[in-house]
Amino acid sequence: MTGAPAEQETSTPGPQAGAPGSLATTGLTKTFGGVTALDAATVTFRHGQVNALIGPNGSGKTTFFNCVTGMIRPDGGRTTYRDADITRRSPHAIAQAGIGRTFQLCRVFPRMSALDNVLVAARPAGFWSQLRGARRRAELDRARGWLTRLGIEHLADVEARNMSWGQQKLLELAGVLMSGPETVLLDEPAGGVNPALLDRIGALVRELNAEGRTFVIVEHNMDLVMSISDHVVVFDRGRPIAEGPPSVIRSDERVLGAYLGV
Numbered sequence: 001m002t003g004a005p006a007e008q009e010t011s012t013p014g015p016q017a018g019a020p021g022s023l024a025t026t027g028l029t030k031t032f033g034g035v036t037a038l039d040a041a042t043v044t045f046r047h048g049q050v051n052a053l054i055g056p057n058g059s060g061k062t063t064f065f066n067c068v069t070g071m072i073r074p075d076g077g078r079t080t081y082r083d084a085d086i087t088r089r090s091p092h093a094i095a096q097a098g099i100g101r102t103f104q105l106c107r108v109f110p111r112m113s114a115l116d117n118v119l120v121a122a123r124p125a126g127f128w129s130q131l132r133g134a135r136r137r138a139e140l141d142r143a144r145g146w147l148t149r150l151g152i153e154h155l156a157d158v159e160a161r162n163m164s165w166g167q168q169k170l171l172e173l174a175g176v177l178m179s180g181p182e183t184v185l186l187d188e189p190a191g192g193v194n195p196a197l198l199d200r201i202g203a204l205v206r207e208l209n210a211e212g213r214t215f216v217i218v219e220h221n222m223d224l225v226m227s228i229s230d231h232v233v234v235f236d237r238g239r240p241i242a243e244g245p246p247s248v249i250r251s252d253e254r255v256l257g258a259y260l261g262v
Contacts, residue, residue, distance in 0.1 A: 022044055022045065022046070022047045022080075022081075022082075023044070023045045023047075023068070023079070023080075023081050023099070023183055023214070023216065024043065024044040024045070024079070024080050024081075025041055025042060025043055025064075025067075025068065025077060025078065025079045025080075026042050026077055026078050026080075027040045027041070027042055027076060027077035027078070028040070028041040028042070028064070028067055028068075028074050028076070028077035028078070028079065029041070029074055029075045029076035029077050030060075030063055030067055030072065030074045030075050030238075031075055036237075036238055037060045037063040037238055038060045038063055038064060038067065038074065038077075038238045038239070039060075039237060039238035039239045040076070040077065040239060041060070041064060041077070041235070041238060041239045041240060042077075042239075042240070043233055043240045043243070045183075045214070045216050045231075045233070046214075046230065046231045047214050048209075048212070048214055049209070049214060049215075049230040049231050050205060050206065050209050050214075050215045050217065050228055050229050050230050050231075051214070051215060051216045051217065051229065051230070051231045051232070051233065052216075052217045052218075052219060052225045052229040052231070052232045052233070053216060053217065053218045053232075053233050053235060054218070054219065054220070054222075054225055054232060054233070054234055054235070054249075055234055055235035055236055055258065056236065056258055056259055059235040059236050059237060059238065059258070060235050060237070060238040060239070061218045061235055062104060062187060062218065063238075064235070065101060065185055065187055065218060067079065068094075068099075068185070069091055069094050069095075069099060069101050069185065070086070070089055070090050070091040070093070070094045071091055073088070074087065081094075081097055081098070081099060081183070082097070082098070084097070086099075095179060095181070098181055098182035098183060099181055099182075099183045099184075099185065100176040100177070100179055100181030100183070100184050100185070101176065101184070101185035101186070101187065102169070102172050102173055102176055102184075102185070102186050102187055102189065103172070103187050104187045104188045104191060106165070106168040106169055106171075106172045107172060108160040108168050108171055108172055108175070109160060110159065110160050110161035111159055111160075111161060112159065112160060113156065113157050113158060113159055113160075114147060114152060114155045114156050114157070114158055114160060114163065114171050114174075115140075115143055115144065115147065115156040115157065117160055117171055117174075117175055118143040118146060118147060118171070118174050118175050118178050119139060119140070119143050119178075120175075121174075121175025121176065121178050121179060142178065143174075143178060144156060146174040146177050146178055147171075147174055149174075149204070150170040150171075150173060150174050150200070150204065151170065151200055152167055152170050152171060152174070155167060155171075165192045165193070166192065166193040166194055166197035166198075167197075169189060169191075169192075169193055169197070169201070170197065170200070170201070173186070173189070173201075173204075177208075181213070182212075182213060182214065183213070183214040183215070183216070184208070184213055184214070184215050184216075185215075185216045185217075185218075186205075186215065186216070186217045186218070186219075187218045188218055188219055188220065189201050189217065189219065189224075190219055190220070190221040190224050191220075198221070198224065201224075202224055202227060202228045205217070205228055206228055217229070222250075225246070226246040226250060229246055230245065231243065231244070231245065232244065232245070232246055232249040234249060234252070234254070234255050234258065236254075236258035241254045241255070241258060242254045242255050
């Protein structure tokens, strides 16, 4: 993997909750029936860095993403971004605030071309009318630019359903980036992706981070996490149990206990 960050031996201070540009939660709670998915989770993701959110299956990572991005309403607590409380905002309003995200299962329009997918993603309000309006030269050029940067420009006229799973992952990311988010949440970008495409995703994340974007990545592929992350937060049973640089997290006894049950 190219562009991997230098590891540190100890955790270094970063932006605190409420710091300008930071994404933070305080006491975020969500239950489904008798199951507590998020248990008063309080965490700050470091602005300007590649953050990873890891933990065993069922530890609340995707529920956390869904609450932060307005896909579901938390039962308690709050989320702040750039000093503003976004807890009760709609997904569209949160996206407009500068937060973009991908999903475990790709959300693309299967019968539309790759180019049209990216154009529509940039204009979520409306659909076909917005698509027709989006076909202006500047937006077409920008959409093709993102397809090129992600290495799928040759698929611009191919329907998404005829693309591989990994290519659809890249297409979804291109759509997210087309809207110009400052902070990008990636939900399992390595899932079902072949090693060549995975290397491309990892390198792209580091490049975009160097250009000023903040990332928060939910991922089970520890090789990817440890190679591209600056800061790692570990969830277990709906709340953070450890955080720090990869070199510290990989040997943290609380983390080993959560994953191995010891």
